[in-house]
Amino acid sequence: MSDDPSFAALEDVGIAERDKPPFVRLPKPENLFGLRAMRFAALAPGHQLEAYLLFLSALSKVQDRLTRELPASALPTLAEMRQRAGHAMPILPREELADDPAASEAFSRLVTLLTDIAMPDLARAALERAGKADDEGRRAMFAAVLADAVPVEAVAEHIFAAAALQIVAAQHAAQLAPVLPQPVADGVCPCCGGPPVSSAVVGDANIEGVRYVQCSLCATQWNHVRVKCVSCGSTKGIAYQAIEGIADTIKAETCDECRTYVKILNQRKDMELEPVADDVASLGLDLLVTKAGWRRAGVNPFLLGY
Structure with a gap:
């Protein structure tokens, strides 16, 4: 396992050079689960799971x-x-x-x-x-x-x-109007109050490089700045853990203040990454990080048995 600060050092994109990122990105049920199904299927061949x-x-x-x-x-x-x-x-x-x-x-x-x-x-x-x-x-x-x-x-x-x-x-x-949800608390979905499953640095053109946390229940995504603990909001003692020799598109953002972690997916490098499916497929990272003393803050109902 490596402790790599470079994941946070993405290129700066001035807010004046793009649209201000929306606080929330509401789910699109018409393709949410279909895309997730495709991602699970793509990750399966040759995987231990x-x-x-x-x-x-x-x-x-x-x-x-x-x-x-x-x-x-x-x-x-x-x-x-x-x-x-x-x-x-x-x-x-x-x-x-x-x-x-x-x-x-x-x-x-x-x-x-x-x-x-x-x-x-x-x-x-x-x-x-x-x-x-x-x-x-x-x-x-x-x-x-x-x-x-x-x-x-x-x-x-x-x-x-x-x-x-x-x-x-x-x-x-x-069904909500995007302007209706407002910040609630660290690690809490503004729509349903659910916990996060994981987070992602998105690659969409107008908000490229912006980080969103995804709700484990309703799949709403809310804006959360990088290098800040999703769980407690601290900016101290934040580090990025990865499995050495594995693609660095998925890392665990660890917080020394509350000793929790949430995964962060870099969709700028791989647009196929999916917050739920890739969270399950990267279970090995969870095992390493929890063994090192951090507690998982993200909730994934498909990982409750692990």
């Missing part, structure tokens, strides 16, 4: 299908959302999804469509358990995922609950 990555590709394809087939449910009133934003609160509190009929419907459809999908035996057994859950059981799974409190012994079936919640949360966030 090949079977799991292919399973997640199939799962993402089902999410993509359901996003197109299931109608987006209604949002709170504009007045209510403005009030929440004005008080530095998430506009669409994720806790409310536990009782949302749309989440239960997405879960039912997801489990049904996955029945004929090839998957590891452990995932198959978990799918069968998930399919037997009654309304109370589903709500309990949703609540555990939304509270980041999934029981260790039941991680596998909660993957399906998380996948269903991602569909509904992304549909909700996509």
